[in-house]
Amino acid sequence: MYSVCLSGMGETESLAAQALSGNRRALARAISAVEDGDSGAIELLKEIFPRTGNATVIGITGAPGAGKSTLVDRLAAFYRTADDKVGIIAVDPSSPFTGGAILGDRIRMQGMATDPGIFIRSMAARGNSGGLARASADAVAILDAAGYNKVIVETVGVGQDEIDIVKTADVTVVVLVPGMGDDIQAIKAGIMEIGDVFVINKADREGTLRTERELEALLSISERADGWHPLVVKTIATENSGTDALAEAIRSYSDFARAHTGKQESRRASVAEIRIREILRDRLLRLALDGAVSQAELTEMARLVAERRRDPYSIVEEIIGRMGLGAGGDGDCKLKIEK
Amino acid sequence: MYSVCLSGMGETESLAAQALSGNRRALARAISAVEDGDSGAIELLKEIFPRTGNATVIGITGAPGAGKSTLVDRLAAFYRTADDKVGIIAVDPSSPFTGGAILGDRIRMQGMATDPGIFIRSMAARGNSGGLARASADAVAILDAAGYNKVIVETVGVGQDEIDIVKTADVTVVVLVPGMGDDIQAIKAGIMEIGDVFVINKADREGTLRTERELEALLSISERADGWHPLVVKTIATENSGTDALAEAIRSYSDFARAHTGKQESRRASVAEIRIREILRDRLLRLALDGAVSQAELTEMARLVAERRRDPYSIVEEIIGRMGLGAGGDGDCKLKIEK
Numbered sequence: 001m002y003s004v005c006l007s008g009m010g011e012t013e014s015l016a017a018q019a020l021s022g023n024r025r026a027l028a029r030a031i032s033a034v035e036d037g038d039s040g041a042i043e044l045l046k047e048i049f050p051r052t053g054n055a056t057v058i059g060i061t062g063a064p065g066a067g068k069s070t071l072v073d074r075l076a077a078f079y080r081t082a083d084d085k086v087g088i089i090a091v092d093p094s095s096p097f098t099g100g101a102i103l104g105d106r107i108r109m110q111g112m113a114t115d116p117g118i119f120i121r122s123m124a125a126r127g128n129s130g131g132l133a134r135a136s137a138d139a140v141a142i143l144d145a146a147g148y149n150k151v152i153v154e155t156v157g158v159g160q161d162e163i164d165i166v167k168t169a170d171v172t173v174v175v176l177v178p179g180m181g182d183d184i185q186a187i188k189a190g191i192m193e194i195g196d197v198f199v200i201n202k203a204d205r206e207g208t209l210r211t212e213r214e215l216e217a218l219l220s221i222s223e224r225a226d227g228w229h230p231l232v233v234k235t236i237a238t239e240n241s242g243t244d245a246l247a248e249a250i251r252s253y254s255d256f257a258r259a260h261t262g263k264q265e266s267r268r269a270s271v272a273e274i275r276i277r278e279i280l281r282d283r284l285l286r287l288a289l290d291g292a293v294s295q296a297e298l299t300e301m302a303r304l305v306a307e308r309r310r311d312p313y314s315i316v317e318e319i320i321g322r323m324g325l326g327a328g329g330d331g332d333c334k335l336k337i338e339k
Numbered sequence: 340m341y342s343v344c345l346s347g348m349g350e351t352e353s354l355a356a357q358a359l360s361g362n363r364r365a366l367a368r369a370i371s372a373v374e375d376g377d378s379g380a381i382e383l384l385k386e387i388f389p390r391t392g393n394a395t396v397i398g399i400t401g402a403p404g405a406g407k408s409t410l411v412d413r414l415a416a417f418y419r420t421a422d423d424k425v426g427i428i429a430v431d432p433s434s435p436f437t438g439g440a441i442l443g444d445r446i447r448m449q450g451m452a453t454d455p456g457i458f459i460r461s462m463a464a465r466g467n468s469g470g471l472a473r474a475s476a477d478a479v480a481i482l483d484a485a486g487y488n489k490v491i492v493e494t495v496g497v498g499q500d501e502i503d504i505v506k507t508a509d510v511t512v513v514v515l516v517p518g519m520g521d522d523i524q525a526i527k528a529g530i531m532e533i534g535d536v537f538v539i540n541k542a543d544r545e546g547t548l549r550t551e552r553e554l555e556a557l558l559s560i561s562e563r564a565d566g567w568h569p570l571v572v573k574t575i576a577t578e579n580s581g582t583d584a585l586a587e588a589i590r591s592y593s594d595f596a597r598a599h600t601g602k603q604e605s606r607r608a609s610v611a612e613i614r615i616r617e618i619l620r621d622r623l624l625r626l627a628l629d630g631a632v633s634q635a636e637l638t639e640m641a642r643l644v645a646e647r648r649r650d651p652y653s654i655v656e657e658i659i660g661r662m663g664l665g666a667g668g669d670g671d672c673k674l675k676i677e678k
Contacts, residue, residue: 042652049650063402265645272651273641277624279655284623285616287664302612306604311388312611313381316618324663325626 015040016047019146024119027146031121034138037131037286045138048145055087055144055151056254059166061194062175064156067201070237071175071246072154078243079150080117087143087151090122091136091165119148133164134278140168164278167194168271171253173246175199176215178207192218195230196253199246203234226263228256292322354379355386359485363458366485370460373477376470376625384477387484394426394483394490395593398505400533401514403495406540409576410514410585411493417582418489419456426482426490429461430475430504458487472503473617479507503617506533507610510592512585514538515554517546531557534569535592538585542573565602567595631661 015033018026033041058075062068069090076086123136136153143151153169155162166172174195198219200211212232219230231249235242257264289298304310354372357365372380397414401407408429415425462475475492482490492508494501505511513534537558539550551571558569570588574581596603628637643649 042656046650046652049652050647053647265642268645269638269641272644273637276637276641276644276651276654277628279651280627280658281620281624283655283659284627284664285620287659288619288623289616298612298615299608302608302615303604305611305615306607308389308392311385312615312618313385313388315615316622317381319619320622320626325623 016044019044019142020048020051022146024116027119027142028121030142031139034142035123035135037135037282041138045141048142051145052141053144054147055140055149056171056250057140057144057169058150058152058250059169059172060152060154060175061162061166061172062199062201063177066175066177067237068154068156068175071199071201071235071243072152074235074237074240074243075246076118076150076152078247080115083117084150085117085148086119087140087146087148088118088120088154089136089139089143089151090120090154090156091132091162092122092124092156119143131278131282133168134275134282136165137168137275137278163194164274168274170257171196171250173197173199173250175201176211177202178205178211192222196228197246197249198230198232199242200232200234201237203242204236204239208234226257226260226267228253288319288323292319355383358383358481359387359390361485363455366458366481367460369481370478373481374462374474376474376621380477384480387481390484391480392483393486394479394488395510395589396479396483396490396492396508397589398508398511399491399493399514400501400505400511401538401540402516405514405516406576407493407495407514410538410540410574410582411491413574413576413579413582414585415457415489415491417586419454422456423489424456424487425458426479426485426487427457427459427493428475428478428482428490429459429493429495430471430501431461431463431495458482470617470621472507473614473621475504476507476614476617502533503613507613509596510535510589512536512538512589514540515550516541517544517550531561535567536585536588537569537571538581539571539573540576542581543575543578547573565596565599565606567592627658627662631658 015026015030019030030044033044060068060072072088072090076088079086121139123132123139140151140153153166155165172194174192174197176198178200198215200208200215202208212234215232219232224230231252233242233245233249235246237243257267289295293301301310301315305312305315354365354369358369369383372383399407399411411427411429415427418425460478462471462478479490479492492505494504511533513531513536515537517539537554539547539554541547551573554571558571563569570591572581572584572588574585576582596606628634632640640649640654644651644654
């Protein structure tokens with residue numbers, strides 16, 4: 001029988017309260033807690049959950065080198081002029097390094113790092129434990145509850161992890177650049193489907209017109225279930241050109257989604273289902289690795305598999321068996337519950 | 340109490356035997372079984388596992404549009420001239436469409452589709468159930484056991500999923516093209532770390548020299564734990580130029596790894612540990628979703644979360660509780676085992 005403690009903890013309660021009151025150090029600690037999967041994180045998230053749902057969450061994705069970070073900085077600055085509070089979560093699923101990877105390799109938000117109306121946080125994959133989509137969604141929830149009314153989630157690449165991360169946003173922006181790739185492969189089906197707004201950045205480059213035409217052609221043949229026609233915006237982020245048009249396009253989609261409440265609700269419900277699955281997968285793996293098998297034992301098991309002396313499938317059965325989720329023995333069932 | 344049946348099944352045993360004997364339809368069905376997570380798949384994999392470990396598994400990754408598919412086709416044709424049996428698994432984590440996505444949008448392996456010494460299979464993400472890395476590794480194991488002595492795993496993009504997939508290969512090849520992106524962001528740290536061999540494809544293009552210099556500079560400052568210096572190969576896949584040099588570079592690394600058995604063993608052990616974790620995560624989520632909560636119930640729970648009437652964290656606790664993995668109540672523990 002396994003037991004996880006999930007209760008009480010005055011320290012965490014006060015951390016939640018401090019984070020909600022806008023204390024930046026408390027915010028940073030709260031996000032670290034969900035990132036690390038601390039035992040108190042669940043309580044903190046349960047506590048703040050009722051206060052979420054007020055922010056417009058904007059997901060921004062696109063291939064590396066598309067200029068997403070500059071674009072995000074410009075957009076954040078634009079929102080600040082309207083006195084919005086802006087949270088930015090920069091997520092890099094392809095890097096195992098936290099912090100440095102995204103924030104370190106460029107000069108970011110000069111003059112903004114000290115603006116109390118902006119909170120920037122980078123998150124990266126840590127080893128193989130996964131859970132980055134879950135952790136970044138939790139971080140969004142914390143910033144949302146703390147009163148950041150525009151939360152931008154920016155990813156580095158265009159893989160499935162990135163898609164999983166940005167598709168939980170209220171508005172999803174896909175950033176392209178002229179001539180990137182040079183064939184249509186660069187604009188993958190998976191990415192096309194999630195974009196509510198498309199940006200052609202570096203729009204002073206050769207090939208802009210061609211990229212725009214290809215994009216419009218692709219968009220014209222795909223019909224969205226919600227009836228929204230994705231908008232295309234051209235920007236030159238380095239010159240701050242097109243930022244207002246991008247903000248306007250984001251607002252247009254938000255208005256559209258609000259006006260079609262049923263559609264928004266069904267999107268939010270499917271996002272919620274994805275979140276439940278992610279939290280569940282994360283928690284179950286953690287339960288197994290924390291309780292049913294030690295790291296030393298896992299290392300030894302892996303050595304036996306590498307030497308082909310054991311197979312990984314029966315090892316997993318053994319671990320699941322230790323968790324009390326036993327393996328039965330009859331012929332042709334798939335899975336059943338025995339009470 | 341949950342119970343999974345994992346036993347017997349003469350039908351599956353004979354499927355394994357047929358696949359091992361090289362029956363192509365049986366191979367295809369066996370791979371479909373692991374892809375779908377069929378109940379018999381575990382038995383099949385346990386049965387074939389002792390016969391794995393003979394193939395050289397080559398993982399090939401790189402940004403979309405880098406020409407990976409053409410390169411893979413050339414490499415496969417090269418191996419065929421040496422009478423190798425070649426298995427190709429083309430994996431697209433960013434697409435929810437199986438089959439068509441990779442094989443459909445190009446004319447692949449013309450004249451090779453009928454060669455019995457080549458087996459091609461594409462795999463794509465299916466919804467949000469994840470598990471593609473686990474499924475593709477299982478497919479590699481099946482082809483390996485069936486006597487395909489060169490198994491090429493090709494991915495579409497460069498996200499974390501792609502990295503997870505190709506890093507389990509014996510040799511990992513990263514494909515770049517001149518001028519792609521145009522800043523160093525395109526060559527991400529995560530990708531640089533996994534490459535045993537780097538290919539600059541489309542090497543007749545402008546910018547080849549610059550890309551080569553940047554790559555060499557990056558490689559010269561990074562030191563690998565195993566002492567291997569990654570090789571750089573220039574190719575023009577469309578003209579079949581450089582294919583032999585690529586095959587030679589792959590062989591060089593294989594030889595190096597074999598000559599340093601300790602290093603190879605430790606790589607295989609860490610790959611095995613990743614696999615155990617992936618299989619475990621997959622199985623646990625499936626146990627929960629098949630046994631502890633119905634789809635209808637999950638949909639209803641998600642609706643309540645979307646309406647902020649319930650929070651996802653306590654829902655997950657409830658599901659875990661139903662699985663018999665109960666939540667305890669004391670103050671400051673992390674996780675403990677109660678017997």
